[in-house]
Amino acid sequence: MKPKFIAISDSIIEKIKAGELLPGDQIPSENELIKSYSISNTTARKALLEIESKGWARRIKGKGTYVLNRTDDHHLLRTLGSIYATRRGFHDSLIAEGFTPKNIVLEKMILDDGISSEINGRHFIIDGPVMKLHQLRYADDLLIKDEVKYISLTLCPKINKIPTEVSYFKVYEDIYHLKIEEVQQTLSVTIMEPNTNNFEIAKPTPAFVLDSAVVCTGEKVVEIERSYYHGDKYKFAVIANPAHEYRSTKPITS
Numbered sequence: 001m002k003p004k005f006i007a008i009s010d011s012i013i014e015k016i017k018a019g020e021l022l023p024g025d026q027i028p029s030e031n032e033l034i035k036s037y038s039i040s041n042t043t044a045r046k047a048l049l050e051i052e053s054k055g056w057a058r059r060i061k062g063k064g065t066y067v068l069n070r071t072d073d074h075h076l077l078r079t080l081g082s083i084y085a086t087r088r089g090f091h092d093s094l095i096a097e098g099f100t101p102k103n104i105v106l107e108k109m110i111l112d113d114g115i116s117s118e119i120n121g122r123h124f125i126i127d128g129p130v131m132k133l134h135q136l137r138y139a140d141d142l143l144i145k146d147e148v149k150y151i152s153l154t155l156c157p158k159i160n161k162i163p164t165e166v167s168y169f170k171v172y173e174d175i176y177h178l179k180i181e182e183v184q185q186t187l188s189v190t191i192m193e194p195n196t197n198n199f200e201i202a203k204p205t206p207a208f209v210l211d212s213a214v215v216c217t218g219e220k221v222v223e224i225e226r227s228y229y230h231g232d233k234y235k236f237a238v239i240a241n242p243a244h245e246y247r248s249t250k251p252i253t254s
Contacts, residue, residue, distance in 0.1 A: 089167025206231030
């Protein structure tokens with residue numbers, strides 16, 4: 001008969017293999033294991049260490065234990081429709097999956113005029129002033145995302161003073177006390193040609209194009225984003241929300 005901690009670690013590893021726990025997802029904590037399995041803290045700790053020692057997860061001090069990216073082609077997986085993934089942020093998601101992130105800021109400026117974007121048949125508008133932030137996002141020194149965000153300075157005064165490695169979603173909630181009502185996203189595909197973009201490519205390469213808008217209480221738009229993801233390095237998953245309701249096509253503003 002297997003020791004209890006081995007049985008628990010095996011069951012969690014099976015969930016990872018089955019895709020129930022994805023790269024970057026947090027594994028149940030020591031306290032959660034104690035509650036779920038009625039075990040001692042020693043057994044719970046040994047179960048988590050067993051998962052980590054087998055290379056399925058990584059413990060991040062002060063945050064928890066996260067599933068590592070073990071896909072054969074080392075694709076990054078991003079989940080559309082997941083507020084949890086959006087809240088954690090790009091930088092922390094890479095760390096959780098076992099990558100070393102790096103950001104290069106190409107442009108950070110304040111625009112007096114507003115910005116608008118059409119997403120899912122709806123028109124989203126942020127009135128000026130707006131912070132424009134253009135960043136190149138790297139994982140293990142490989143450029144994987146070319147990101148441009150526009151953030152309302154009316155809703156988030158002086159957000160341009162905050163370091164760019166943060167999860168802006170958390171900043172909206174924790175610092176500016178905004179209640180996020182929805183995140184609208186569309187995903188399309190394009191072909192990038194060499195020498196026409198910031199990616200170092202030698203041949204035509206597919207890219208995912210993600211357009212998104214973050215909407216808070218009162219249908220105020222706090223953020224609009226357009227990002228290009230390296231198509232050879234990404235896979236996208238989608239979460240369907242059965243509670244989602246149809247929304248009108250009237251313009252949504254800041």
